[in-house]
Amino acid sequence: MGPITLPPGFDCKGNLLPTGCSSNKESSKVCKLTKSLYSLKQASRQWFSKFSTTLLNSGFSQSRSDYSFFTRVQGSSFVVLLVYVDDIILASNDSQAISQLTDFLNTQFKLKDRGPLKFFLGLEVARNTQGISISQCKYALEIIDECGLLASKPAKFPMESNLKLSQSDGVSLEDPLVYRRLVGRLLYLTITWPDISYAVQKLSQFMAHPRQTHLDAAYRVLRYLKSSPGQGIFFSAAFELHLKAFCDSDWAGCPDTHRSITRYCVFLGDSLISWKSKKQQTVSRSSAEAEYRSMASTACELIWLLALLKDFNIEHPQAALLFCDSKATLHIAANPVFHERTKHIELDCHFVRDKIQDGIIRTLHINTQHQIANIFTEALAWGPF
Template sequence: MTLPDGYGSNHENKVCKLKKTLYGLKQAPRMWNEKLVNVLLELGFEQNLGMLKYFLGIEVLKTKDGLCLSQRKYCLDLLAEFGLTGCKPVNSPIEANHVLTYLCEQDNQVLLDVSVYQKLVGKLIYLSHTRPDIAYSEHYLSQYMHSPTNAHFKIALRLLRYLKGSPGNGILFKKGASLDLRAFADSDWGKCVNSRKSVTGFCIFLGNSLISWKSKKQSTISRSSAEAEYRAMCAATCEILWLLNILKELKVDIKLPVSLFCDNTAVISIAANPVFHERTKHFEIDLFFLREKISKGVIKTVGVTSENQTADVLTKGLPVQAHEKVCKHLGLFNCFAY
């Protein structure tokens, strides 16, 4: 800042102090907040919000078992906005083993008002912050944001009908002495008919509480189901490493190795066998990455049956009974039902 006229050489090493923060500066929001807080304190207000109960549409509820995060009001407002408050609910967010492409013979007409679909999916994305049971459906619908058809919009409305049956469901952080990390990784090989890319799904538990999950289409095409599963395990391993760093900064000691559950015996064999195979050379980097973490004692691969694969709900639509079983494993809880 240029010094005012009249300042001599004695003031060459001095700067001017602003009495009022200018708009557009990075420090402006912080300075205005500091000014507001000081004024309110001078007027006699106390800076004490108490226990957290509601934040950005997420309700924080205490139960005898722990802490529940729910978006019940947000979900009910969403149903009312699209006129489905009185609709008949369904028991699953998406049909089991569904296949839908742009070449489907029925309802393949592009929506005239794309903004309605985009608005709905955008709100569903925010709702999935406490609803891992809709993560795959939301991931699937978000792939058609620019040119959705009537068929896609019907799937989105079906998802709303599913939410109508359990608007109060949320994530329950359970009390417990264990702070061990556990992860489940799964994939659905060649799920996307248009690109033949597979879907990765993983969920990670701290003790008995779900703390991280993801449903995402893989960036490359896998040539076998084993390759797709292996890529899913590597994605889960990256998330585990990030969580370990966060927990370390919070002074939380985590017992190693972290158990990574997979229902593909071939993948577990490949991860345990240090011998390089010709048929695995197209995902060589992933091989070395996961094997390195196993050899260092960070990750331990564990086999699990397909019936007990919790990450299944993040890669495909499941039958009603299987979907309800996985929801219990994820720790979904409805505080408003009691």
């Protein structure tokens, strides 16, 4: 079959070119895109720019703490809007304001109103007069079923307390994608399962070269999920409006890098609203230094949450409480004098001390046995867990 000559106005793939464009390769003319197209690299940015501009022009204010969060106050009416790509949550103390906003957005964009919030980004939401419950039961059962563990025996806690995982343990997996996919799905599950945060954080360190012992530990997490797949987080409607945080650290907890682990959890009243279990970026020379780095990270989270409460028009006049079980760390935070043991963490020292002196944060000592953040610090046995 000989060469085919395309008629003028078509490109090499046979697509029709806009008027005025030539298919000649030597032509200096190019197509200028005047409107963003779906699936292009900048499409999501352009979409959010158009959506946020529409909201700002209609009287909304964009949060500085979270750019996907918008609020509008008109008299006694308060409207909150949260957007993730093209999924939107609306909340208000005025049902008429919700209806008007939905109609307005429907004139600007094509919307599908799915009614009261029950499902959002894989999260199952249930609400009653006592509070709001968030879970991922369907998602958890899908992971267990995919790994063929629906008939397995449930585990009481996610990881053995004496288990020390390392990069050199066990035999390498023939297909590491199985492990990577499983740990990636478990990471998303920690949104409503904070009690598996330590185990998943530990397992995520071996994504590059996973071994059989790592996969066995991941399967144990699944067996723990099977014990109560409908478990989630409950936000009580009756609570004291006061932020309380617990910070802890596992000094040199990683056997491969000897880096410490930062752990914290933050409560609004009795409701858990934020938590983290993450390896520190540098090696700490003492347990007090590791604890102080954890305290600085927790202080940053408290500052962000206070700013977010302000966007909700919620006043938090009292100081946020920060509990720590290290007396040495508390003395460093209260003592304005530097010495050779703390000068290399000067920025963290200044930051925490400034917040304490400004009355934003108040540090308190807590006994190690009552340290709630321990569940994010180490693999606990059944009793402490």
